[in-house]
Amino acid sequence: MRVHHHRNLPGVFAGRGSRIYDRTARTLLRGLYARIADDLVDVLPDGADVLDVGTGPGVLLTELARRRPDLHLVGVDLSADMVSAAQRNLSEFGGRATAQQGDVVDLPFAAGAFDLVVSSFSSHHWDDPAAAVPELARVLRPGGRLYVYDFGFAPFDVITETARSRGVFGSSPVRTSRIRTGVLCPRRCTRQVLTA
């Protein structure tokens, strides 16, 4: 497994930075994860396998686990400290919600392992979003969906263009929209949905 350091924000997601992020995510930003979880539970089939890429402290997964005890949830993150925080936050759910270290361009999962892959506020940190796209498609089952939520400046155009030029997602159109987050900052974010 290839795990490299953050090129754009070194150290921000390690040590003290990960502890501050964990606390903020569990308190101030909780409503944001609740909003995204509400969005996803409507489209998730019974017993679905879900991967959260760049899960950070795994708070989105805790919101999904509370809403849907039938789901199998896995979080993956480049930062070992974020993975530790996620494991702590997910411990109450036992084996049905876990977190491990990994890079979006080299995911430690079998092809077709997931019904849905989600990523929130992580894609703008990826060093090589074009390399991430085929990898995200690889771990999805045929017909599975990728949901990317992020700031408007995230590499949504790279994701769309790579999916098109590499032909790694199915023929369904990419859906990109602005949604309200339910929290004050950020008030809105972009949601992009691709179908494998």
Ligand SMILES: C[S@@+](CC[C@H](N)C(=O)[O-])C[C@H]1O[C@@H](n2cnc3c(N)ncnc32)[C@H](O)[C@@H]1O
């Ligand atoms: C701003 S945090 C978002 C965390 C969480 N998804 C959320 O919504 O709060 C970005 C996360 O992406 C992770 N990340 C950055 N590059 C990554 C990569 N190439 N592969 C996996 N995770 C990555 C960082 O370690 C960090 O935990």
